[in-house]
Amino acid sequence: MSTTPPVLAAELAFAWAEIQRHHPELPDLAAPEALIGESSSACGGELSFERLLHEAVHGVAAARGIRDTSRAGRYHNRRFLAVAEELGLEHVEEPHASSGFSLVALTPEAKKRYRPAMERLNRALKAHSAATSAETTRAFRGPAARHGSSGGGVRVKAVCDCGRNVRVVPSVLAQAPIVCGGCGKPFRIPETAAAA
Template structure:
């Protein structure tokens, strides 16, 4: 099942939007055929920069149990409209990345921490299984995603259909200049979410863990 979070005003725009979602769905179904643990999803396409920090873009996310269909829940696959301008291969990388989160969810694997931002080695293992090369980022873990030539060749038919549909992408949100923040105390949040104010030097010395959810407190402006 698929959905698109835009409302085209013309028949031509509607055809472009329909073909885009159809191509994304085609790729996802191809991933499912190759990896049976990848779940069925609802597809949404929208802004990956709205609410984000200037210069940052969310390319995609996988969220379990976001949709209801009769008596069952379905996960959501979000695809950033801004990220589509990177082309078919990078978009395939996003879909395989989110499929890896889906596999981890199905298998009951805890593949992230810090409110889903930090990707641990278990995520790296699943992503590698799905054909990705994953490199480590100091802040968000094993999240830097590359599609190697062997995986691109395996998905050649899906990539061709996706490339034909990528004739549209979303412009990034324009952010107003932000006010300078005081650097004395950081507002840190856990997964509950609970918030504390703490000196940055104290937060840097060692992780501070919430006694309720067992997740680390992370400074909000470091997310």
């Protein structure tokens, strides 16, 4: 299996840093490549700058100690919406019955503010998509990847140094380390799983 191209990982890190420049309390993105290929019925499955900004809302909420979702991360509440509006996202419709205010879109002001970062990320995503489309057409992706997930995202196995493992949505692990109670080391997604 292939690994994440360095250019795409670098562009994800650049875009995240650009969001941090405007919102310094946003934590660092631990593993930019963890966002690639992640599918989530609540947050949308396709990676874009808008999706990255959505994940940044969760990061700011976590840094502030705000519980911005419920129902195993599927329902995005009004606290999520308040932070989203601060970061340049808006929700113009009524909240969805199962995902709440998750379907947010960039405001015109945010599009202007982030235009260079958006253009760079879009070029890298198109190149990544073109490079990987041939290798994914014949690969078995499993039912969760084909049909979406009702659990807030596709969970992958994360391991620690003592060999214990947990199933976790990559974006959750990217927000902050999950530490093993046995060895005290953080769980991490093996490179082969992250590249899948």
